[in-house]
Amino acid sequence: MSDRKPRAFRSSAWFGKRDKDGFIHRSWNGRGLPRDVFDGRPVIGICNTWSELTPCNAHLRQIAEHVKRGIWEAGGLPFEFPVMSTGETSIRPTAMLYRNLVSMDVEESIRANPLDGVVLLCGCDKTTPSLVMGAASCDLPAIVVSGGPMLNGKYFGAEIGISHLWKFSEEVNAGNMTEQAFMDAEPCLSRSAGSCGVMGTASTMAIVIDALGLSLPHNAEIPAVDSRRYALAHEAGRRIVDLTYDDVAMSTILTRQAFENAIRVNGAVGGSTNAVIHLLAIAGRVGIPLSLDDWDRFGRDVPTIVDLMPSGRFMMEDFYYAGGLPPVLRALAERGLLHKDALTVNGRTQWENCREAPTFNPEVIRPFDRPVVEHGGIAVLRGNLAPSGAVLKPSAASPHLLRHRGRAVVFENIEHYKARIMDPALDVDGDCVLVLKNSGPKGYPGMAEVGNMGLPPKILQQGVTDMVRISDARMSGTAYGTVVLHVTPEAAVGGPLALVRDGDIIALDVEARRLHLEVSDEELARRLEEWIAPATTVGGGYRQLYINHVGQADTGADFDFLVGCRGHAIDREAH
Numbered sequence: 359m360s361d362r363k364p365r366a367f368r369s370s371a372w373f374g375k376r377d378k379d380g381f382i383h384r385s386w387n388g389r390g391l392p393r394d395v396f397d398g399r400p401v402i403g404i405c406n407t408w409s410e411l412t413p414c415n416a417h418l419r420q421i422a423e424h425v426k427r428g429i430w431e432a433g434g435l436p437f438e439f440p441v442m443s444t445g446e447t448s449i450r451p452t453a454m455l456y457r458n459l460v461s462m463d464v465e466e467s468i469r470a471n472p473l474d475g476v477v478l479l480c481g482c483d484k485t486t487p488s489l490v491m492g493a494a495s496c497d498l499p500a501i502v503v504s505g506g507p508m509l510n511g512k513y514f515g516a517e518i519g520i521s522h523l524w525k526f527s528e529e530v531n532a533g534n535m536t537e538q539a540f541m542d543a544e545p546c547l548s549r550s551a552g553s554c555g556v557m558g559t560a561s562t563m564a565i566v567i568d569a570l571g572l573s574l575p576h577n578a579e580i581p582a583v584d585s586r587r588y589a590l591a592h593e594a595g596r597r598i599v600d601l602t603y604d605d606v607a608m609s610t611i612l613t614r615q616a617f618e619n620a621i622r623v624n625g626a627v628g629g630s631t632n633a634v635i636h637l638l639a640i641a642g643r644v645g646i647p648l649s650l651d652d653w654d655r656f657g658r659d660v661p662t663i664v665d666l667m668p669s670g671r672f673m674m675e676d677f678y679y680a681g682g683l684p685p686v687l688r689a690l691a692e693r694g695l696l697h698k699d700a701l702t703v704n705g706r707t708q709w710e711n712c713r714e715a716p717t718f719n720p721e722v723i724r725p726f727d728r729p730v731v732e733h734g735g736i737a738v739l740r741g742n743l744a745p746s747g748a749v750l751k752p753s754a755a756s757p758h759l760l761r762h763r764g765r766a767v768v769f770e771n772i773e774h775y776k777a778r779i780m781d782p783a784l785d786v787d788g789d790c791v792l793v794l795k796n797s798g799p800k801g802y803p804g805m806a807e808v809g810n811m812g813l814p815p816k817i818l819q820q821g822v823t824d825m826v827r828i829s830d831a832r833m834s835g836t837a838y839g840t841v842v843l844h845v846t847p848e849a850a851v852g853g854p855l856a857l858v859r860d861g862d863i864i865a866l867d868v869e870a871r872r873l874h875l876e877v878s879d880e881e882l883a884r885r886l887e888e889w890i891a892p893a894t895t896v897g898g899g900y901r902q903l904y905i906n907h908v909g910q911a912d913t914g915a916d917f918d919f920l921v922g923c924r925g926h927a928i929d930r931e932a933h
């Protein structure tokens with residue numbers, strides 16, 4: 359517990375008054391509570407993305423109870439509140455369409471209410487960035503408690519994770535797996551509460567948040583159903599009360615150094631390409647200048663040392679038992695790849711938290727001289743096909759395709775792809791480059807995870823398991839392949855991707871960070887004149903707001919009017 363000095367909290371503007379306003383605030387919010395809870399103690403919000411429609415977060419109601427225990431114990435007053443929850447597997451057309459909307463819900467809920475600090479309960483992919491973005495725009499003290507990963511899948515004696523879904527699906531298409539065996543895997547894959555157990559976007563974001571310093575050590579990796587996660591939630595409840603007394607706002611933690619740490623950690627764990635877009639958006643909320651090129655600058659030479667699917671062999675449950683994130687941070691720090699002094703929410707620096715962290719399984723957390731991939735991180739590609747950048751995850755790609763030249767097979771949108779890909783007459787071979795347009799932020803809209811297009815069955819049947827694929831879409835963090843994503847500007851705004859035609863030659867050179875369409879500037883200019891922009895009117899509603907205001911992938915795809923920190927001051931009240 360910090361050395362507490364009495365202070366007037368923000369919530370005293372609601373609960374501290376002795377007039378009719380104070381009366382109604384205490385009377386209404388105090389239902390079922392003793393009157394002395396309004397003695398000036400800090401009020402802590404527990405922002406909960408619990409929902410039965412978000413199975414990965416379905417246990418967050420119980421987690422919230424443990425957070426409350428800690429808050430009460432430390433002398434705070436907890437109030438749990440819901441925000442929109444985005445379940446990655448079921449929400450349509452794509453959960454990313456709603457990330458910015460949820461962030462608005464979070465920001466406005468925090469600012470509008472008598473809160474002095476907040477604990478953010480999240481887990482499934484978009485729930486983490488949306489809560490952190492929203493809270494960062496208010497800049498109160500905050501701690502993230504993640505739901506944690508699910509248990510490893512078990513299928514006829516083998517350990518399986520969600521990455522096997524892509525593999526199994528392709529095995530069925532290739533005729534190597536029966537449909538019955540595919541169906542039998544269903545209940546074996548998702549055995550417990552929690553987020554996907556591989557290094558997908560949910561685990562990546564939880565780790566990146568830990569690397570930013572916004573959570574307690576081991577928050578990312580303790581399995582969802584492990585009793586130690588509930589103890590961590592309890593400790594987070596205690597700690598957020600201290601943070602409010604010490605007035606440690608999120609911006610104190612979210613420094614430029616913290617973001618650089620997060621980028622390097624993402625490389626070391628083989629994290630998802632989705633971290634790029636979310637971290638850029640979070641940085642935008644706190645006014646930290648972070649660019650796409652920073653991902654290459656700080657992540658390029660970081661070896662991936664955590665051997666987790668989809669890049670490697672193990673899963674998050676194994677990662678925790680092997681020591682979890684602290685020994686990874688330690689390894690980075692010992693090689694000068696971590697800002698040791700970056701502050702974390704437990705009041706200690708990253709180095710103080712990790713300097714004695716042991717590794718229990720050097721197969722899961724490998725030594726630096728025996729990495730999973732020597733150059734992990736995210737490759738940022740540029741060229742006439744992506745003037746503002748594109749990304750590729752080298753650790754998930756096939757080494758022989760990292761330098762490749764091939765003939766484009768173009769799909770105008772995801773429906774066009776679905777209509778053509780199974781056609782045996784499709785003019786495609788294993789050296790071709792599959793190109794998908796109109797799947798970016800405005801084009802889809804919502805930048806869906808469709809970039810890892812499945813290969814044509816006739817190619818799979820030839821034993822080919824990977825092809826170069828290029829799009830303005832995203833890719834699930836659980837997926838793999840030589841997949842170029844986030845091509846910017848996107849096709850729907852007239853980016854060069856819109857101009858690619860069947861038969862064009864595309865050259866990819868990851869080492870040189872180059873993505874080039876071998877078509878002359880004159881021809882591209884001519885095609886641009888002929889180009890007809892897709893309709894961007896969708897009949898109003900939230901989708902129209904999204905299309906009108908979403909930014910491009912290279913800056914985080916946030917809404918233009920949401921970028922920045924608006925603080926937590928409220929200068930008017932209606933009573």
Ligand code: FES
Nearest residue numbers: 414482553554560
């Ligand atoms: Fe929720 Fe993967 S679907 S974390």
